[in-house]
Amino acid sequence: MTVTTPKGFRASGVAAGLKASGNPDVALVVNDGPDYTAAAVFTGNRVKAAPVLWSQQVLKGGVIRAVVLNSGGANACTGTQGFRDTHSTAEHTAAVLRSGPKPMMVGPGDVAVCSTGLIGELLPMDKLLPGVTAAAKALTADGGSRAAEAIMTTDTVAKNAVAQRAGWSVGGIAKGAGMLAPALATMLVVITTDASADNETLDAALRAATRVTFDRIDADGCMSTNDTVILLASGASNAQPTLAELTAAVTEVCHDLAQQLIGDAEGATKHIAIEVAGAASEADAVQVGRVVANNNLVKTALFGNDPNWGRILAAVGTTSAAFEPDRVDVAINGVWVCKGGAAAEDRSKVDLSGRDVQITINLREGEMSATIWTTDLSHAYVHENSAYSS
Amino acid sequence: MTVTTPKGFRASGVAAGLKASGNPDVALVVNDGPDYTAAAVFTGNRVKAAPVLWSQQVLKGGVIRAVVLNSGGANACTGTQGFRDTHSTAEHTAAVLRSGPKPMMVGPGDVAVCSTGLIGELLPMDKLLPGVTAAAKALTADGGSRAAEAIMTTDTVAKNAVAQRAGWSVGGIAKGAGMLAPALATMLVVITTDASADNETLDAALRAATRVTFDRIDADGCMSTNDTVILLASGASNAQPTLAELTAAVTEVCHDLAQQLIGDAEGATKHIAIEVAGAASEADAVQVGRVVANNNLVKTALFGNDPNWGRILAAVGTTSAAFEPDRVDVAINGVWVCKGGAAAEDRSKVDLSGRDVQITINLREGEMSATIWTTDLSHAYVHENSAYSS
Incomplete structure (x- = not known):
């Protein structure tokens, strides 16, 4: 029912103390392969948060092994220190994944970073990095829903979705309850599939899906600085759906998540x-x-x-x-x-x-x-x- | 302090029963000359109310002798019957002005019409036309502020302004408390001057003034179907200001009225x-x-x-x-x-x-x-x- 429904993924969500409430605020989704292909779409806002600038670079490398996400701070409009903090987060994530009980061959350039929360304040790195360490230790093959909980901000419910196919599936998590606007990816979304597909196929499927789902919801007309949708493929099912089949399944998950986002939009009664x-x-x-x-x-x-x-x-x-x-x-x-x-x-x-x-x-x-x-x-x-x- | 401050104008405001509250809802502003030059700017909305379509035609004639305004109904999205009603209002206004105690040589093509209120409903002509008759009888040389009261909708205060110069002046009234948005004239505004100026000069002065005043206020981003700003010149002062002088005075009045509109915007606390x-x-x-x-x-x-x-x-x-x-x-x-x-x-x-x-x-x-x-x-x-x- 979530990002760990497709085979080849582990996920976790832990409380690192970024949120005053003490609720979970650091999430990790890792791809155990055998494939590590990926695609992503990002906010159209010209004021982009540091993690968006970072993840855009990571995507160019063509491999994403892990996505680390935090709520409790957007790390947007934070200058060069903000970008250094995102870089440090990716480096730390890669380091703990290399040294864990199931060592992964991963460098910081394989780690996408997503942040959400208040704009304009530096992240408390003394809390975030230990949180990433804890999240890496907490990774499990059924941890997707805990990751979904850890990325909530003003969301009232965690958002998970899945599209089941014969022998393969697509799963997703999302957060976002305000600042939903067209012409962007929308908020933070991680989608996984155990189908096998190259980067170009994933990119085509994801863009076709977001164009008619996330790009067609609008809660308040306000476009965020942090919005990111990442699609990861593990190939663990050995299935090789056609582009049309993959697009249909990814669209199904995106539509489900988009409707959950609008359904939970801040203060909405309709x-x-x-x-x-x-x-x-x-x-x-x-x-x-x-x-x-x-x-x-x-x-x-x-x-x-x-x-x-x-x-x-x-x-x-x-x-x-x-x-x-x-x-x-x-x-x-x-x-x-x-x-x-x-x-x-x-x-x-x-x-x-x-x-x-x-x-x-x-x-x-x-x-x-x-x-x-x-x-x-x-x-x-x-x-x-x-x-x-x- | 209002549209009857410049010489050569009379105005009135009466209660015709269009508003359920019984408050004044029909206003009339007439130009007694000797000049009858005019300029106007209208909403940029492609869905234009019948009175806007009518007044655009009147303006092409180059002469405006009277402006009749009603609150209690926008006469927008009312089809061909709505346009016939506006035409009838102009004809009736011209007829009563021709037959009044101070007969004016005026035809329907010299009468601009403005309406404001709920979109999509026909005006109760059985109330409006007797209201116009009463408004014509009530015309006085100091009636501007009563006209300002009669065009209020959700406004909490009537809006009047004046710019005094040596030997001539510019006066104005306005209504508008919501649906204020850029790229339009803004709501209903009548501006008068006893300076002498041809239509081209008035048009240049009015466009220069609205560009930096009404076009730069935005209460809720919503553009109305009815917005109209009309500038009438009587020439009664014999003054002939330069375009720059006239523009400065009209801008002063527009700025004053625009600030009053924003100051009275619906529900605003800032x-x-x-x-x-x-x-x-x-x-x-x-x-x-x-x-x-x-x-x-x-x-x-x-x-x-x-x-x-x-x-x-x-x-x-x-x-x-x-x-x-x-x-x-x-x-x-x-x-x-x-x-x-x-x-x-x-x-x-x-x-x-x-x-x-x-x-x-x-x-x-x-x-x-x-x-x-x-x-x-x-x-x-x-x-x-x-x-x-x-």
């Missing part, structure tokens, strides 16, 4: 799917969906159970998508409250009492469509993001 | 100025300021009195402006909490207890700068925009 149909292009559909998902007036209306389709049309009007204002149709939970850009069915027919909301926007310009998933804007969101630094 | 300095271009400075102003995580942090500069840098990183992440400096209320992209002065030195917040972002790339004004994201914003339809 799980909203915005389907844009009848678009002239997929890019138009995605653009319209994102703009509506990102509109505070739409989000507060849905929090208030108000089927305010006028705010949806006003948001659509700020895009460059092909559409005519007097042709657009909008349905909320199946009720076509707007037809041809004007009021249609009675808005009082719309039942918004449940958590799930389905908005359909038909641009009536073409045959393309896309769905963006988002949340409402609630008092709890304001509270979570104003009451303490995160 | 009045935030984001100054972007050291930019390679003014466009870069504006882009960075807007993105930071529009970031929910920055806005909630400031609501919580948290000098969370990391969220500011993360927002800057999503722009295409010229900057290097390791060169940016950020000050909050005068404390340089970030230097060279990393922590500098102790964030605990930042005093955020007051309403006014000054954020300075130095990109250290050039000599250009711009300031964007915005608000925080508070519980009251969520409440105002979720508790009832608007």
Whole structure:
């Protein structure tokens, strides 16, 4: 059900004291092979955390043997000292994995690093490095869910997923409850598979999967400095799925994790799917969906159970998508409250009492469509993001 | 102190029953000449309300004798009936002005129309037209502030401004408390002057003024369907200021009104100025300021009195402006909490207890700068925009 479901992986999660709560905050996922191929996508933010800059370099080497992750600090906007700290973390991880009970031939250049937490503060290395030592000792073949727990920040539940196939599987863990925005990898995600695939195949599968999953969720329009999705392949199953088969399985795991992320987004009371149909292009559909998902007036209306389709049309009007204002149709939970850009069915027919909301926007310009998933804007969101630094 | 401060104008505001509260909801501003020149800027939203489409046509005629405004309904997304209603409103206004105690030579093509309120519902014409008749009867040479009251929606105070010059003046009224966003005129604004100026001069002055005032405020990133700023010149003072003099006076009034709009933005507890300095271009400075102003995580942090500069840098990183992440400096209320992209002065030195917040972002790339004004994201914003339809 997690990153250790596929064969060839071990994982762990331990408490190193980075979090004031004393909860687990250091995770380790290692690939025992026989393959060590990998792919990754990173945040589109130009302000990248030190671990992102490091892991981008590691990925170029073509081999990732281990991923070390910490919550309790993002190590972003921390200057040269921050980068040195990430480097030290990778070196220390490699050293303890080489000297452990099951010695691995691993150098710092084979270790990806992920961090999450407050931006702008140096990590307490005196706690992190002993934490990595403990995490290495705690590695087990069923430790994936403990790794998932150790990367939680404002998440209320740990996030695991798996796609089972005949003879092979794909597993994943994720963290992320805010700062979810399009055009990025999204938060921290580690995905594993015991299929055998080269780096190019993994990269193609991962990019195809994230494009229609993590890139189509948007909790608050805010793009993080640390977002990373890493896919590791061990080849331990000896299975060699086609690119299409691998892409389907990775997409299944990414979709599952993405829905868990939106389902647990900070302060959300609604799980909203915005389907844009009848678009002239997929890019138009995605653009319209994102703009509506990102509109505070739409989000507060849905929090208030108000089927305010006028705010949806006003948001659509700020895009460059092909559409005519007097042709657009909008349905909320199946009720076509707007037809041809004007009021249609009675808005009082719309039942918004449940958590799930389905908005359909038909641009009536073409045959393309896309769905963006988002949340409402609630008092709890304001509270979570104003009451303490995160 | 208002649109009737310049000579040659009369105005009024009456209650026509469009608002459930019974508060004034129909306003009229008329130009008694001898000049009837005018300029206007409209929302950049592609979904434009019927009155915007109408007023754009009127403006092409080069003469505006009267502006009729209503709150209590936006007449947006109302199809062909909505446009017919706007046309009827202009025809009725012209008719009552022609037949009044001080008959004006005015046709419907000389009457601009502005509406504000809920999107997607037809206006109750049986109430609006008698309201226009009453407003015409109530016109006085000191009625500007009553017109300002009649266009309020969720505004808590009426907004008036004036710029006095030797022998001439510029006056203005505005409404708008939410859906304030860049790249548009902003909400409903009527500006008058008794200076003499042709349409081209008025247009140049108005565009120069709005570019650095209304276009640089952003309450919630949401662009309205109805925003209109109209400038009317009566020539009644016989003064003929230069373009530079006129621009300065119109800018003074627009700046005053824009600050009143941000000061009264829905649910705001902070009045935030984001100054972007050291930019390679003014466009870069504006882009960075807007993105930071529009970031929910920055806005909630400031609501919580948290000098969370990391969220500011993360927002800057999503722009295409010229900057290097390791060169940016950020000050909050005068404390340089970030230097060279990393922590500098102790964030605990930042005093955020007051309403006014000054954020300075130095990109250290050039000599250009711009300031964007915005608000925080508070519980009251969520409440105002979720508790009832608007």
